[in-house]
Amino acid sequence: MTDRAKRKLRFPYQMAAFFIRDLQIWLSYRLSLFLDIVGLVGTALAFFLLGLAFEGYIPPMLEQYGGYFPFVIIGIAFFGFQSNGLYGLSGSLREEQLQGTLEPMLSSRITPLSLSLATNTFSFLRTLVRAVLFLVLGALVFSVDLSSMNIPSAIVVLALSLPPFLALGMFSGAFTLAFKRGDPVQLVYGGLSVLLSGLYFPYQLLPQPLQWLAHAFPLTHALSGLRAALLSGASFSELSTQIIWLLGMGVVLLPLGIVALKLGHRKARQDGSYTQY
């Protein structure tokens, strides 16, 4: 069997390895586990109270969502997926460097793509659970109307948003490998996406040039599609714009991300800097 074929066979084991390792480490920090739940309830409550402050007045732009709280809770519930993609790989690489586990890990000849996917497995599922909990909390405790939600549409939009998020994480990981600190992807993209992508307020409030710029962020289309699917029950055809944007971004960014990550690994090998941080 060729080395390439062997590597493909290893991938399920590698996914399982990262998932179980991260679960075991997460469970070993019991206080953190408790604080995660407290944080989730606290965040939902804070935005609920903010929504209450404007009760009785719903800006026309938010009418389709039924108010500010339903709008923002979808944003904060699903923003975690971008954070995972964007910060997951570089954060994990840096942590492995600090712990001295990166070199033994690379000795298993894990490919850059497998590493990017596997290292995000646990945090992806954790974010998914958080997102579902946010929605359940929103619906049961804070009366968010999810009665018309279209789950298949939401799953498709979420699934299509993952490749571009993952690709951005690969760019970020490449910078971590090559330059250790000063990652412009996290700094510029991470910062701007929070401001422009309609996380806390509709991006249509922004001046026209910034609205155009907002279209360059996968998060804009992901959140817009998820809000439409979960709050208005939008069908696939009604979400075609978001789906095309996300699909196009995935097709373009993912191969570029893989190339960037390979270049990052090559630079680290040339400089002998895998263990430097």
Add this chain to the structure above:
Amino acid sequence: MTAQEKILPKPLVSVRGLYKSYPAGRKFPWFRSKPPILALDGFDMDIFPGKIHAIIGPNGAGKTTLLKILWNLIQPDGGLIEFDRLADDDTVLVSGEERGFYYRLNGWANLVFFGRLSGNSRQETLSRATQLAERLRLSGILNRRYQTYSGGERQKLAILRALLQAPRLMMIDDLAKGLDPQATRELTDILLELARDGMSILLATHRLDLAAQLCDTITLIHRGKNIATGSPQKLSRQVFPHRRYRIVLSGDEVTARKILAGSITSDIEIKDGHLSAELAVSDEKALATLNLTLAQKGISIIELSPFEEELETVYNRLLQDSDSNDG
């Protein structure tokens, strides 16, 4: 084919003319590039199957760079490395550093994680790890979190992890770093056992005593160059070509001094009425002539025993010679 080629097996790894330099950063305030740091400078070496081979040298000589290049973690600038039918998984590197495992996980969980990364199931990893843990006398501690392990236990766990891959070549960087004598002895016993089973082991170490005790071959690396390779005895011969003996005599001191004048390499000491000194003679014939002369002059030899110089002396001489050759 020469006689030597008939005797020597094909090397498992053959390294020829290996070069590696690292960028040294830029000078403030003008940001001109500093000259690169040369880590390996045309380095040559052969590693033979089933042997323990040590790389010794001062700090910064290029030992770790060499090991990481062989493990494909660092890309060389030039040179040739040939592996004799070695697949990716056949080579492992064990770092002497105490890090390298997850502190919050116990030994088993750590081993299962790294086993899975190499494509083994939990069951396969546990079954193999159980056998290896018994052999390395680690079974009793694997249920404990890694953060509670001693330095020796951590190094042994790193070796166990490496052995999970059933490698043909195990490279160990900084062997026995910070270990107490008992842990060191346990570790060296394990390495000797592995070599007896046919594994090739490449050690980078500052512990000259361990290198002399364990290794079939020693390579001395200095400023990125291989300045000497051979068995501890061969290296000793290279520096001290004459055969070395300790001699204890009884008889007239002045006469003894005259006879030994061309051969002694130490001061003559007088203890309990006997004279003792260290000799260097070119061959058996010269030694026989010396014996005869001493006997003719009425000086009796009480003891004559051959000895090799300590590796540390050989090491220091080779480094000095290399420095003086470099100007």
